[in-house]
Amino acid sequence: MFASRTNWPMAVNELTRRVCERREQGLPLFDLTESNPTRCAFEYPSEAILAPFLSPENLRYEPSPRGAWSAREAIVRYYAEHGASVDPEHILLTASTSEAYAFLFRLLADPGDRLLVPRPSYPLFGFLADLNDVRLDTYRLIYHEGWQIDLESVQAALRPTTRALILVNPNNPTGSFVKRREWERLRVFCAEHHLAVISDEVFLDYTYVEDPERIGTLLRQEDGDVLRFALGGISKLLGLPQMKLAWIGVTGPTELAREALARLEVIGDTYLSVNTLVQQALPRWMTLREAIGRQIRERVRANRAYLRESVARTDGCRCLEAEGGWYAILQLLDARDEEAFALQLVEQEGVLVHPGYFFDFEEEGYLVLSLLPPPEVFQEGVRRILRRIGEER
Ligand SMILES: Cc1ncc(COP(=O)(O)O)c(C=O)c1O
Structure with a gap:
């Protein structure tokens, strides 16, 4: 059955x-x-969170496959604070980061294709892979007075059907950020093997101390040779997991990014899963960050x-x-x-x-x-x- x-x-x-x-x-x-x-x-500033729901704007349904423009602009302002200049056209809203992963797995991988994920990491990857008919290979994070990516293990995990590398920056539960020197080698590796990069940045704003060696958001990296997807969402950024709003930011070689966005737009349009209320509320909510x-x-x-x-x-x-x-x-x-x-x-x-x-x-x-x-x-x-x-x- x-x-x-x-x-x-x-x-x-x-x-x-x-x-x-x-x-x-x-x-x-x-x-x-x-x-x-x-x-x-x-x-929680409850009035400020709930007030936008009363706007009469919410009674109009104007579906937009990438999400409401005002919400995408609010996300663009957030990335500007992180030093990344992002076009609102390159942002697509989803109901959660998990849904964003599902969209990207559907976009990038055929059934049986493979993705590289860190180990240890976020336990939901296995289910997301099962549900989207893709397979996972792991690369190692190793601990020696701090965590680092075992770059050899990334190379060793590569197969002919590998489609993307997933970075969790910072990773859950190790709390480790990707460093510039690591990204430099990973970028070359991904360009060489035509892999896309998915960077899960839901915890990006939760740092203990600053360190200039960290890469920050992958939407900021100027290197144009790799297709990159940055994931963010309000479940962690605003501590509002019940509101169900996340996003994918897309950047990389112009033609590839354009094609990725056009295809993601069709996926988004098929589900239109982000409700109007949270999209309308996002610009106000982002001021509560x-x-x-x-x-x-x-x-x-x-x-x-x-x-x-x-x-x-x-x-x-x-x-x-x-x-x-x-x-x-x-x-x-x-x-x-x-x-x-x-x-x-x-x-x-x-x-x-x-x-x-x-x-x-x-x-x-x-x-x-x-x-x-x-x-x-x-x-x-x-x-x-x-x-x-x-x-x-
Ligand atoms: C690394 C990481 N990514 C994504 C998520 C899920 O976020 P969302 O609530 O937007 O699906 C979690 C949840 O704990 C997480 O730890």
Whole structure:
């Protein structure tokens, strides 16, 4: 009856099962996987967010396959602040970054074609690939006092049917940015092998400290020889995942970019999935970037500082270096079964974290913590994790 592309293992995993049991029993849970900002006690300027919905403009339906011009202009102003001069014609709105990926996979790859993705990284890639009939090959991010792209592994993963390289800048969960020297080699590699580049920049504004070695948005890079797609969206930029608005920015060799945009426009026109209200609201919402983004940045930095200080006083684990994003990685220094440890944390300490395998870490022994929870939840969760690590030694 069903297509093999949806033949996923549906069994509920042990960690989820135990968390559900705990919740059913009414037991407390310090959820350090929470990365939905609307559940993390930030102060949203609610009137400013909701007021645009009352505009009578919203009662007119004027579909535009690339999205409302005023929304695209607001995005162009955002990129100007990042030093990129972008034509609104080169922006296409989507309902989410996930949808943007789907559009690009459909644009670039035939069934069975391949894409290069970083490892460890964002867990949704597998499903997005399945749903779009493409295959993934991974290249490695390696850690040595900081993360870097293993450029040899990018080359080794190349196959005749590889169509695009995906960069996540900064990456989730490693919080690492792509550096100029890395991009220089990747650009030459992609040009040589006719690969497009998809740069997921949803966390671009969440940095801990500045570093001129980072490439920033790929829409800024002047080198014209590679077709590039930059992805952004308000789920992270404005902490509004429920509003469902994201975008694709296109740049590269003139003819290729023109053709890509024309084809993307047909895909966009087929679905017209971005509703009028959010498109109309975007210019006003973009003026709230600082008010919302600052709270998230302060939370993430404060939680990270607490974690680092606490870990520095504990044997048995270390906090990996990161440059940005919403996550922290704890490495358990004794070889451990990370899943068994995560289960123990739920059962015995009432703390939920992601085991590293969720993000496809190559080795055992990593825990990933969201830095978004309110400080009282985060700090108690961290205290309990570190207590358990101490007791286990
Ligand atoms: C790296 C990365 N890209 C994209 C997304 C999804 O964004 P959206 O809500 O726009 O689909 C996430 C969500 O966590 C993410 O971590």
